[in-house]
Amino acid sequence: MKIVHFSDEHRRKHYEFFRNMSQPHFNICSRVDISRLLPVLKKRHLRFTPTIVYCVARAANDIPAFRQRIRGEQVVEHEVAHPSFTVLTEISEVFSFCTVTYQSGYSAFSREALSRIEAMQQRPSMEDEKGRDDYLYLSAFPWVSFTSVQHAMHYDPVDSVPRIAWGKFFEETGKTWLPLSVQAHHGLVDGRHMGRFFENIQFLLSQPEIFL
Numbered sequence: 001m002k003i004v005h006f007s008d009e010h011r012r013k014h015y016e017f018f019r020n021m022s023q024p025h026f027n028i029c030s031r032v033d034i035s036r037l038l039p040v041l042k043k044r045h046l047r048f049t050p051t052i053v054y055c056v057a058r059a060a061n062d063i064p065a066f067r068q069r070i071r072g073e074q075v076v077e078h079e080v081a082h083p084s085f086t087v088l089t090e091i092s093e094v095f096s097f098c099t100v101t102y103q104s105g106y107s108a109f110s111r112e113a114l115s116r117i118e119a120m121q122q123r124p125s126m127e128d129e130k131g132r133d134d135y136l137y138l139s140a141f142p143w144v145s146f147t148s149v150q151h152a153m154h155y156d157p158v159d160s161v162p163r164i165a166w167g168k169f170f171e172e173t174g175k176t177w178l179p180l181s182v183q184a185h186h187g188l189v190d191g192r193h194m195g196r197f198f199e200n201i202q203f204l205l206s207q208p209e210i211f212l
Helices: 011-017 037-044 050-063 107-123 191-206
Strands: 002-004 024-034 068-071 073-078 082-087 096-099 137-142 162-169 170-172 173-186
Touching: 024 170, 024 191, 050 096, 050 107, 050 137, 050 162, 050 191, 082 107, 096 107, 173 191
Parallel strands: 082 137, 137 162
Antiparallel strands: 002 073, 024 173, 068 073, 082 096, 162 173, 170 173
16 A cells, blocks of 8 residues: 555646545446356356456456545555445345455456355345455446446545446347446546546456456
């Protein structure tokens, strides 16, 4: 982890402008093409949730702004941000958080994710480790092909952890599409970063052989 100093004056003004807003987050909802991913997963008997979590985490970690967090008067940048995602439980009608250490290798990540999912289904938790902000908060809405999402969150103290959600995939124009929503603190993440994130994840989803 390192402390970020905005040496560019305009970049610093941009950060201060949005940091002082009462609601500094912005959200972009779009869709990504998973037409090539699904048959590969089916052929190799691989699970969808660990795979999409891996792709989201890999795409986000490639962008420094998605690893930056506001701590008091400082901005810090983590070397790695780890996905904390929602899973359905077997003992309650509401979800559990499930945190997995991000690893660049898909196989190792997927094995840990499946183990953690099984554990959280039996012993659900709503707790993150106190003092940590090196997370990516992820949510699944498999019942709805949404076009917008609004997340519950704290604004005081400041919360600068990105929130990424996906919905029910659907068929259109001969392709399979996955709704994808990305929310982030505008003082750290700008539209250019959002665009790069969507480019990153679409690249992975269109060429799953790269990481599988």
